[in-house]
Amino acid sequence: MKLAASVQQVTKEYVLDGETVRALRGVTLEVPEGDYVAVMGASGSGKSTLLNLLGCLDRPTSGKLLLGEDDVSQLSDDRLSEIRASRIGFIFQSYNLIPQLTVLENIQVPLYYQGRLTARERDRCHELAGMVGLADRLKHRPTQLSGGQQQRVAIARSLVNDPYFILADEPTGNLDSVTTEEILGLLDALNEAGKTIIMVTHEDDVGARAKRIIRLRDGNVLSDARQQQKRKAVIRH
Amino acid sequence: MxxxxxxxxxxxxxxxxxxxxxxxxxxxxxxxxxxxxxxxxxxxxxxxxxxxxxEGLGANNVIVRSIKPPSEVTEGMRGPVPYGITRRDFEAITETVPTISRALPIRELRRRFSYSTRMVDGRLVGCTPEYAEVTKLEVARGRFLSDADVRDKQNHCVLASGTAERLFPFEDPVGRSIHIEEAYYVIVGVMKPRNPTAGIGGSLAAQDFANDVYIPISTLWSRIGDFIVTRRSGSFEGEIVELSQVTLRVDEVKNVLETSELIKQTLASRHRIEDWGITVPLELLExxxxxxxxxxxxxxxxxxxxxxxxxxxxxxxxxxxxxxxxxxxxxxxxxxxxxxxxxxxxxxxxxxxxxxxxxxxxxxxxxxxxxxxxxxxxxxxxxxxxxxxxxxxxxxxxxxxxxxxxxxxxxxxxxxxxxxxxxxxxxxxxxxxxxxxxxx
Structure with a gap:
C-alpha cells in the first residue's frame, strides 16, 4: 500500500526562554493512503509539533519526513510553501477563513498560490462548495456564516488542491455537539471516498471516529492502535 | 495576468x-x-x-556705462574731473572687437525743456537712430532721428510721450521748436508711451522713458559739449563725460560672453580707475x-x-x-x-x-x-x-x-x-x- 506520509525517527527541539524544549524525541509512524488517524495526547505531548511538521510549517531537527515520495525534512522555505499549496489540506479549530474574501474566493486561495486559477479549477471550486452544502452561499463572507458553515468552507478549501492528506487540528473544538456531528460525518464521508485524514484532537469521542488512534506522551509515541470501524457514513449533498 | x-x-x-x-x-x-x-x-x-x-534688455546686448568714481579716488585732482567712456574708447571697441554688429553711443543729461511758458525737467538723450529699436520705443507721430540728422548735426529732436504731453497739451508738437540750453530744436517726432524697464543688479538704473527728449548725439557733442556743471549745495562741480552709455549688439548669442570679456579687457587697459561698468543681460539671464x-x-x-x-x-x-x-x-x-x-x-x-x-x-x-x-x-x-x-x-x-x-x-x-x-x-x-x- 502506498504511503501518504512516513515519519522516521523524527525529533524536534526548540529553544524557549533559553531552555531547550524537546518536543519530539524520535517519533516513527506511517500513514497509508486512505487512512483516518487521530493523534491524541495531553497538551505538551508533542501533537501540535507533529502536526506542524506534517503540515510542512516547520522542519524536523533530525529524522526523515516523507510526504508521498518526497522527502520534505530539509526543504527550503519556498519549497515547503509550494508543497503546502499543492499537497496539504488544512482544517483548523478556528476555521481560519480570510475575512475579506467570499466563500468561493476562500476556497480558491491554495490554487491562487499555486498560480493555476484556470476556468476548470474554478468549476471545481463550485463543485466542492456544493459538496459541503454551501452552493447557495458562494458570495457570502465568513462573518455571515455560522461556525459549522465556516468549517465546511474550510473543508472544501482543504480539498481543492487534491492533497496527500487532510490535516485537521481540533476541527470540532469550537462547535456544538450537533454541528460536531455534521462535520465529523463529512470527514467520515471523505475518508470513505478515499481521502487520507490526520486529525489532532484531545476529545476521546471525536478520536473514536478515526480508524486508528495514535497517543503521544512527552514527545514519544505511547500507543498506536487500529480500531473497529463502527458505522458507515453517508455522503451529504 | x-x-x-x-x-x-x-x-x-x-x-x-x-x-x-x-x-x-x-x-x-x-x-x-x-x-x-x-x-x-x-x-x-x-x-x-x-x-x-x-530679456527686455536684449540677450544679444552688452551695455557699458560710465560710472562716476568715488570721491576718494578723485580727491586731490583740481578742476573738473574727466571720467567714463570716451569717444576713443568707443572707437577702440568697435574697431577691435569683430563680433560687434552694432554699437549705440548714448549721452544723457538732466536738462530743462521749455516751450513758450511751459517747462519740463527731464532727460536729454544724445543718441543715434538705432536707439529707438534697441530700447523698443515706438514712434507715435512723425519719425525718430535719422542717420542724416546725426551726420549733419541737425538741431532736430524727438519727444517722449510724457514730455510731449506736458509741453504741448493742446497742440501737435511736430514741426514746432523747443528751447534747450540756449538753442532751439525742431521737433520731428513723438514716441509712444513705454513702461519703465527694470533696474537690475544696481548696475543699471531703472529707466523711465516718460520725460525724455532725444537729439542726435553729434548735435549734443557740438552744442552742449562734454563739460557739464552741476550745482550742489552752494558750490559748483564740473564733470567731463563723453559718453554715458554704449549699448553694443553682438552678432550671435553664443559670442556674447567672450565679447563682453574682450570689452572688459579693452576698457581695463585704457582706464586707470574703475570709472566704467559693464552689464551683460545674458549674464543676468544666467x-x-x-x-x-x-x-x-x-x-x-x-x-x-x-x-x-x-x-x-x-x-x-x-x-x-x-x-x-x-x-x-x-x-x-x-x-x-x-x-x-x-x-x-x-x-x-x-x-x-x-x-x-x-x-x-x-x-x-x-x-x-x-x-x-x-x-x-x-x-x-x-x-x-x-x-x-x-x-x-x-x-x-x-x-x-x-x-x-x-x-x-x-x-x-x-x-x-x-x-x-x-x-x-x-x-x-x-x-x-x-x-x-x-x-x-
Whole structure:
C-alpha cells in the first residue's frame, strides 16, 4: 500500500526562554493512503509539533519526513510553501477563513498560490462548495456564516488542491455537539471516498471516529492502535 | 495576468475594508504630490517674470556705462574731473572687437525743456537712430532721428510721450521748436508711451522713458559739449563725460560672453580707475537661471519633506495593518503563500494607496493656475489693504505648471509607496507561520 506520509525517527527541539524544549524525541509512524488517524495526547505531548511538521510549517531537527515520495525534512522555505499549496489540506479549530474574501474566493486561495486559477479549477471550486452544502452561499463572507458553515468552507478549501492528506487540528473544538456531528460525518464521508485524514484532537469521542488512534506522551509515541470501524457514513449533498 | 489582476483586486478590497484609514493615508501623499506641482509652478511663474524683464534688455546686448568714481579716488585732482567712456574708447571697441554688429553711443543729461511758458525737467538723450529699436520705443507721430540728422548735426529732436504731453497739451508738437540750453530744436517726432524697464543688479538704473527728449548725439557733442556743471549745495562741480552709455549688439548669442570679456579687457587697459561698468543681460539671464534652479531645489526640498511625511504615514498604517492581519498572514502562509507572495500583497496595497494619492495630487496640481486666480480675487475683495502691501511679483505672478513635474511627482509617489511599504511587507513576510496562526 502506498504511503501518504512516513515519519522516521523524527525529533524536534526548540529553544524557549533559553531552555531547550524537546518536543519530539524520535517519533516513527506511517500513514497509508486512505487512512483516518487521530493523534491524541495531553497538551505538551508533542501533537501540535507533529502536526506542524506534517503540515510542512516547520522542519524536523533530525529524522526523515516523507510526504508521498518526497522527502520534505530539509526543504527550503519556498519549497515547503509550494508543497503546502499543492499537497496539504488544512482544517483548523478556528476555521481560519480570510475575512475579506467570499466563500468561493476562500476556497480558491491554495490554487491562487499555486498560480493555476484556470476556468476548470474554478468549476471545481463550485463543485466542492456544493459538496459541503454551501452552493447557495458562494458570495457570502465568513462573518455571515455560522461556525459549522465556516468549517465546511474550510473543508472544501482543504480539498481543492487534491492533497496527500487532510490535516485537521481540533476541527470540532469550537462547535456544538450537533454541528460536531455534521462535520465529523463529512470527514467520515471523505475518508470513505478515499481521502487520507490526520486529525489532532484531545476529545476521546471525536478520536473514536478515526480508524486508528495514535497517543503521544512527552514527545514519544505511547500507543498506536487500529480500531473497529463502527458505522458507515453517508455522503451529504 | 489573471493572478496579477487578482492580487490588485485583493489589495484594493483590503483597503476598502477601512475606507477612512485608507483615505487619511492617501491624503498624506496627495498633499505631498500636489505641493510638489504647486510649488514648482509658482517658482516657475516667478522666475519667468524675472526672465522676461531681463530679456527686455536684449540677450544679444552688452551695455557699458560710465560710472562716476568715488570721491576718494578723485580727491586731490583740481578742476573738473574727466571720467567714463570716451569717444576713443568707443572707437577702440568697435574697431577691435569683430563680433560687434552694432554699437549705440548714448549721452544723457538732466536738462530743462521749455516751450513758450511751459517747462519740463527731464532727460536729454544724445543718441543715434538705432536707439529707438534697441530700447523698443515706438514712434507715435512723425519719425525718430535719422542717420542724416546725426551726420549733419541737425538741431532736430524727438519727444517722449510724457514730455510731449506736458509741453504741448493742446497742440501737435511736430514741426514746432523747443528751447534747450540756449538753442532751439525742431521737433520731428513723438514716441509712444513705454513702461519703465527694470533696474537690475544696481548696475543699471531703472529707466523711465516718460520725460525724455532725444537729439542726435553729434548735435549734443557740438552744442552742449562734454563739460557739464552741476550745482550742489552752494558750490559748483564740473564733470567731463563723453559718453554715458554704449549699448553694443553682438552678432550671435553664443559670442556674447567672450565679447563682453574682450570689452572688459579693452576698457581695463585704457582706464586707470574703475570709472566704467559693464552689464551683460545674458549674464543676468544666467544668474536668473541659477536663482531659478536654487528656487526649484528649495521648493523641491519643502515638497520632499511633505512627501516623506506622507510616506511615514503610509508606513505607520501598514505596520499597524500587518500586526492587525497577523492571523491572515499565517493562514495565507499555511495555504501555500511564499514569503514573496506576502511581500507582494502588502506592497500592492501601499502602491495602490500612493498611486491614488499621486493621481489625485496631479489632478489638483493642474488646477494651480485657476486656484491662484480665485485666491487672489478673494483676497483682493476681502482684504484690499493686505494686497496693497504685497510685492509686485506676488500680485501679478501667473503660476505655470512645469510639465516634467507631473511625471516626477507621480514617480516619486509610487517610489514612496514601494520604499515605505517594503519594511512593513518584509516584516509581514518574516513572520513564522505557526506563530502567526496562533495570533489572536
Amino acid at each position: 489573471l493572478l496579477f489582476l487578482r492580487t490588485w483586486q485583493l489589495g484594493i478590497k483590503s483597503l476598502l475594508l477601512h475606507p477612512l484609514r485608507s483615505l487619511l493615508t492617501v491624503l498624506g501623499i496627495f498633499i505631498g504630490v500636489a505641493s510638489v506641482i504647486w510649488l514648482l509652478a509658482i517658482g516657475e511663474g516667478i522666475s519667468r517674470k524675472a526672465q522676461e524683464q531681463i 544668474q536668473a537661471r541659477t536663482t531659478r534652479l536654487m528656487f526649484i531645489i528649495f521648493m523641491g526640498l519643502i515638497a520632499a519633506i511633505s512627501l516623506v511625511v506622507g510616506g511615514i504615514g503610509i508606513m505607520n498604517i501598514m505596520l499597524a495593518t500587518v500586526t492587525e492581519r497577523t492571523r491572515e498572514i499565517g493562514i495565507r502562509r499555511a495555504l501555500g503563500a511564499k514569503r514573496r507572495d506576502i511581500i507582494r500583497q502588502f506592497l500592492v496595497e501601499t502602491v495602490a494607496l500612493s498611486v491614488v494619492g499621486g493621481a489625485t495630487g496631479v489632478l489638483v496640481g493642474l488646477t494651480c493656475r485657476p486656484v491662484t486666480g480665485w485666491v487672489r480675487y478673494l483676497v483682493e475683495r476681502l482684504l484690499p489693504d493686505v494686497i496693497e502691501q504685497l510685492p509686485e511679483v506676488i500680485k501679478t505672478v501667473e503660476p505655470s505648471v512645469v510639465p516634467w513635474s507631473i511625471p516626477l511627482a507621480f514617480f516619486i509617489s509610487v517610489t514612496i509607496g514601494v520604499v515605505f511599504g517594503l519594511y512593513p511587507a518584509m516584516r509581514a513576510a518574516a513572520m513564522d507561520p505557526i506563530e502567526a496562526l496562533r495570533h489572536e
